[in-house]
Amino acid sequence: MITNEKKKLAQWAMEFALKNGCQASRIIIYGGTNSSFEIRDMKIDRLTQASESGMTIQCFVDGRYASFSTNRLEKEELEKFIADGIASTRYLAEDKARTLPDPSLYYRGGGADLQLLDQRFDSIRPDDKIALAMQVCDEIMGKDSRILSSTSSYSDQVSSRYMIASNGFEGETANSSYSLLGGVSIKEEGSEARPESYWYDSSIFYDTLIKKGIGTKALERTIRKLGQKKTTSGKYRMVVDNMNSSRLLSPVINALYGSSIQQNNSFMLNKLSQKVASHKLSLTDEPHTPQSPGARYFDSEGIATRRLPVFEEGVLRTYYIDVYNANKLDTAPTIGSPSILTMPLGDKDVDGLVSIVEKGILVTGLNGGNCNSSTGDFSYGVEGFLIENGKPAQPVSEMNITGNMLTLWSNLAEAGKDTRRSSSWKIPSLLFDDVDFSGL
Amino acid sequence: MKYNRRDFVKTGGAVMLGSLAAPSFLDGVVNAANDKATGVAFAMNHFRVSEGDLKKVLAAALEKGGDYADLFFEHSYQNSVALQDGAVNRASSYIDFGMGVRVLSGDQTGYAYVESITPEEMIKAARTAARIADAGQVKTPVNLTESRVVNNYYSVKTPWDSISIQKKTPCLQTINDRIFALDSRVMKVNASLGDTTSHIFFCNSDGVMYYDYRPMATLGAVCIMQENGKIENSYAARAYRMGAEFITDDIVETIAREAVDKTSILFRAVKPKGGEMPVVMGAGGSGILLHEAIGHAFEADFNRKNISIFSDLLNKKVCDEHINVVDDGTIPFNRGSVNIDDDGVEGQKTYIVKDGILASYLHDRISAKHYGIRSTGNGRRESFRMMPIPRMRATYMEAGNVTEEDIISNVKNGIYAANFTNGQVQIGAGDFTFFVKDGYLIENGKLTQPIKDINIIGNGPKALADITMVGNNYQMDNGTWTCGKDGQSCPVTCGMPSALVSKLTVGGES
Numbered sequence: 001m002i003t004n005e006k007k008k009l010a011q012w013a014m015e016f017a018l019k020n021g022c023q024a025s026r027i028i029i030y031g032g033t034n035s036s037f038e039i040r041d042m043k044i045d046r047l048t049q050a051s052e053s054g055m056t057i058q059c060f061v062d063g064r065y066a067s068f069s070t071n072r073l074e075k076e077e078l079e080k081f082i083a084d085g086i087a088s089t090r091y092l093a094e095d096k097a098r099t100l101p102d103p104s105l106y107y108r109g110g111g112a113d114l115q116l117l118d119q120r121f122d123s124i125r126p127d128d129k130i131a132l133a134m135q136v137c138d139e140i141m142g143k144d145s146r147i148l149s150s151t152s153s154y155s156d157q158v159s160s161r162y163m164i165a166s167n168g169f170e171g172e173t174a175n176s177s178y179s180l181l182g183g184v185s186i187k188e189e190g191s192e193a194r195p196e197s198y199w200y201d202s203s204i205f206y207d208t209l210i211k212k213g214i215g216t217k218a219l220e221r222t223i224r225k226l227g228q229k230k231t232t233s234g235k236y237r238m239v240v241d242n243m244n245s246s247r248l249l250s251p252v253i254n255a256l257y258g259s260s261i262q263q264n265n266s267f268m269l270n271k272l273s274q275k276v277a278s279h280k281l282s283l284t285d286e287p288h289t290p291q292s293p294g295a296r297y298f299d300s301e302g303i304a305t306r307r308l309p310v311f312e313e314g315v316l317r318t319y320y321i322d323v324y325n326a327n328k329l330d331t332a333p334t335i336g337s338p339s340i341l342t343m344p345l346g347d348k349d350v351d352g353l354v355s356i357v358e359k360g361i362l363v364t365g366l367n368g369g370n371c372n373s374s375t376g377d378f379s380y381g382v383e384g385f386l387i388e389n390g391k392p393a394q395p396v397s398e399m400n401i402t403g404n405m406l407t408l409w410s411n412l413a414e415a416g417k418d419t420r421r422s423s424s425w426k427i428p429s430l431l432f433d434d435v436d437f438s439g440l
Numbered sequence: 441m442k443y444n445r446r447d448f449v450k451t452g453g454a455v456m457l458g459s460l461a462a463p464s465f466l467d468g469v470v471n472a473a474n475d476k477a478t479g480v481a482f483a484m485n486h487f488r489v490s491e492g493d494l495k496k497v498l499a500a501a502l503e504k505g506g507d508y509a510d511l512f513f514e515h516s517y518q519n520s521v522a523l524q525d526g527a528v529n530r531a532s533s534y535i536d537f538g539m540g541v542r543v544l545s546g547d548q549t550g551y552a553y554v555e556s557i558t559p560e561e562m563i564k565a566a567r568t569a570a571r572i573a574d575a576g577q578v579k580t581p582v583n584l585t586e587s588r589v590v591n592n593y594y595s596v597k598t599p600w601d602s603i604s605i606q607k608k609t610p611c612l613q614t615i616n617d618r619i620f621a622l623d624s625r626v627m628k629v630n631a632s633l634g635d636t637t638s639h640i641f642f643c644n645s646d647g648v649m650y651y652d653y654r655p656m657a658t659l660g661a662v663c664i665m666q667e668n669g670k671i672e673n674s675y676a677a678r679a680y681r682m683g684a685e686f687i688t689d690d691i692v693e694t695i696a697r698e699a700v701d702k703t704s705i706l707f708r709a710v711k712p713k714g715g716e717m718p719v720v721m722g723a724g725g726s727g728i729l730l731h732e733a734i735g736h737a738f739e740a741d742f743n744r745k746n747i748s749i750f751s752d753l754l755n756k757k758v759c760d761e762h763i764n765v766v767d768d769g770t771i772p773f774n775r776g777s778v779n780i781d782d783d784g785v786e787g788q789k790t791y792i793v794k795d796g797i798l799a800s801y802l803h804d805r806i807s808a809k810h811y812g813i814r815s816t817g818n819g820r821r822e823s824f825r826m827m828p829i830p831r832m833r834a835t836y837m838e839a840g841n842v843t844e845e846d847i848i849s850n851v852k853n854g855i856y857a858a859n860f861t862n863g864q865v866q867i868g869a870g871d872f873t874f875f876v877k878d879g880y881l882i883e884n885g886k887l888t889q890p891i892k893d894i895n896i897i898g899n900g901p902k903a904l905a906d907i908t909m910v911g912n913n914y915q916m917d918n919g920t921w922t923c924g925k926d927g928q929s930c931p932v933t934c935g936m937p938s939a940l941v942s943k944l945t946v947g948g949e950s
Contacts, residue, residue, distance in 0.1 A: 044548055045548055045549070046549045046550075047550050047551070047569075048827070049551075051554075052538075053555065067531075069532075069533070069534045070534070070537075081535070088605045089531065092521075093528050094529070095529035095530075149747050185747040185868050192901060193749055193868065193869050194749060194867075194869070196747065196868040196869070225869075230716075263524075263628050265662075265664050367866060367873050368732075368873030368895060369875055369895040370895070371893075372893045375670075375671070375893075377711065377893040379894045380947075381895055383871070397871055398897050400947030402895070402948050402949065436714065436948070436950045438715050438945055438947050438948055438950070440716060
């Protein structure tokens with residue numbers, strides 16, 4: 001948590017900025033500690049531990065705006081830092097769209113505890129952290145003669161932020177996270193290839209972190225890759241597992257940002273209230289879900305978050321518009337970015353989705369690729385499995401999927417039920433029709 | 441718009457950040473940038489540490505029996521100014537200050553860092569890092585001796601902290617105005633200028649001490665155009681390890697024209713039919729092929745752990761005997777150059793493929809010790825918050841002896857890849873990808889229809905062996921290439937002559 005001393009420093013910085021030329025200002029002071037222990041072949045490979053802190057000062061000076069950050073928090077240095085920052089800001093062009101939010105939009109407190117901070121954080125002993133990582137590695141090491149490398153890691157961090165704005169906002173957040181990961185590399189017989197894979201869990205609370213089976217699952221995921229090869233190019237039904245489905249949603253969400261809309265650099269431009277995707281795509285922002293990564297009562301500008309339908313049966317219901325872009329677009333701000341994205345869940349996990357596909361490809365990994373933000377045209381490298389008669393068959397790799405985001409999401413056929421709790425985007429495994437795969 | 445040193449120095453206004461965190465620093469910066477002999481003394485004064493402090497911290501780092509320790513001090517300041525909607529209306533700055541302690545015990549690493557550089561905090565960090573070791577014998581640090589920078593690959597004429605923000609903004613306005621003037625279809629321009637200055641001070645338990653002054657400059661523009669209701673965007677940028685002399689009329693004009701050309705072609709471009717086909721890599725940015733297909737897999741941490749697809753191929757033939765591939769930290773002003781790496785090893789030019797033979801991996805201190813050889817100077821880190829690991833610098837293929845026209849004329853049906861945005865590789869499987877922003881179809885030996893937005897995927901050893909022609913038109917791409925690995929970002933570059941890869945899998949429609 002941010003100490004009272006640090007909060008007073010932020011308040012002092014605000015007063016100093018306002019006395020020295022800022023008409024408005026926002027101050028954020030942040031800090032955190034982290035540790036990690038990496039194991040390789042049952043030996044500690046790396047250990048790291050540190051604490052850090054810093055301050056960001058956002059200056060609104062004579063209709064101009066700039067932002068300055070530093071981890072040098074002595075008052076004497078901050079005075080010169082802020083004064084010179086204000087002087088620099090005056091040389092920028094005037095930009096009337098740069099304002100703090102209307103105070104009526106601010107979060108004013110009163111919400112129930114979102115339970116994002118583990119009070120046990122400081123009590124977990126380093127030896128216990130190492131033992132957990134060792135246990136994951138032990139689940140891998142020596143379990144298959146083809147294993148080249150068994151790795152695991154434990155990492156944790158706690159971070160906190162305190163934000164104040166000169167027109168009356170004050171807010172604070174604190175989050176903890178723990179993660180446990182296993183990684184495996186194996187030698188493919190008759191080849192130089194060394195397939196690798198991993199598995200992990202992460203949690204806000206130490207007690208709910210999954211501690212067993214991580215290494216075993218990582219080994220299973222690696223062994224099943226043996227014998228990967230390309231298959232024939234063509235249109236296939238595509239199942240994307242829950243480790244990769246969010247990445248296909250990411251360009252769609254990016255296209256909803258106010259900055260993309262205002263710059264005319266979005267394939268979602270002028271699509272509000274239109275049906276742009278399959279009726280199977282409903283997406284809601286649920287920011288107040290307790291004990292979930294991404295939960296928050298206010299965004300990076302202090303604006304109160306609320307439940308927000310994003311897509312309803314394929315119809316686009318909102319953009320993510322911050323104050324700056326709202327002013328430029330002459331509209332009201334919504335919220336700057338997504339918090340927790342949820343979809344109505346189906347009744348099948350990834351195996352269930354595969355079971356209803358006679359011929360298709362199950363994608364379990366994306367390898368590079370990109371999406372054109374203006375047009376939605378995308379192309380990504382993929383690996384996974386050919387699906388034959390409802391079952392994963394030949395492992396495939398070195399293939400691409402190519403298409404357009406609007407077409408892809410219009411071809412969404414079914415959503416699964418297997419979201420990952422460790423992600424703030426609760427996107428399950430998904431089934432798409434008619435996806436172009438390039439291979440042989 | 442002409443700039444010269446006198447204009448830059450005569451600022452008389454706000455200089456953004458840099459001199460702000462340490463009022464006594466500015467004079468020292470200028471001296472240090474131009475006179476490396478005073479580097480260590482300057483750095484010790486700046487970071488407020490004495491030789492006695494350093495020895496005490498090194499001793500604490502080794503008190504559990506570690507066999508090596510180093511201390512990495514950094515003071516970096518980054519500035520950015522940006523133009524949007526026709527006006528330079530946004531600026532940001534960031535100061536990062538701190539030091540990291542690394543302890544090695546065999547190939548194991550302990551690491552801790554602090555943002556407050558006091559003897560007490562440093563010793564606390566050293567004792568945290570020391571826990572990696574559990575040996576009986578304690579190594580005593582030797583006397584510290586300055587290792588001077590012999591070759592400075594990025595000497596600075598005009599330090600960024602000597603010029604004011606109002607001297608930075610005109611180039612952005614000019615880029616904006618030129619882009620709009622060059623094509624009536626332009627709707628929006630975003631342009632930005634970034635500069636970073638890093639003061640690096642390093643010492644280790646072998647007795648080596650050095651100071652390095654690292655500048656970085658980037659200038660880029662995004663162009664958004666509309667034609668018949670269709671919108672496209674593309675990007676042009678340049679990055680060098682230079683001071684403010686980086687900003688010239690030429691670079692501004694080059695970026696403006698390139699941004700327009702790269703956006704304009706997209707309106708005529710289509711997605712090709714996907715599948716396996718020959719790919720001609722155009723000169724310059726095609727070096728991304730080397731970076732992804734072999735560069736990462738040649739990084740020696742992956743090879744000493746035996747998890748790279750190239751782990752068993754050192755000193756073996758991996759491609760045509762006329763092919764030479766280099767990873768170079770010594771190119772003047774190159775974004776990937778290093779005077780001394782973050783392991784304390786001088787910058788070098790390293791042949792990784794020589795006459796078709798895999799000649800060297802890319803080593804840091806740990807892997808060099810593992811293989812019993814001298815480090816190639818590839819130990820790099822993002823900041824004092826990270827430990828050094830093997831990273832590329834400027835990776836390129838040397839020129840061959842045929843023309844690009846000859847290469848294209850040898851392809852009946854394939855594609856020509858011209859510009860790229862990003863890539864990725866799976867180190868063990870060897871599958872690599874790169875995203876082609878624009879290029880052309882090759883039909884009957886000639887460039888025909890423009891293409892765009894496709895991913896190309898291949899396998900490292902196969903793709904290297906499938907390079908059948910190398911052009912005489914070597915070109916370095918000095919864009920804003922940034923490489924990610926183990927959660928660390930690192931500035932790099934890549935280059936290549938035009939080359940023919942006989943078979944890669946091209947994304948596209950079926």
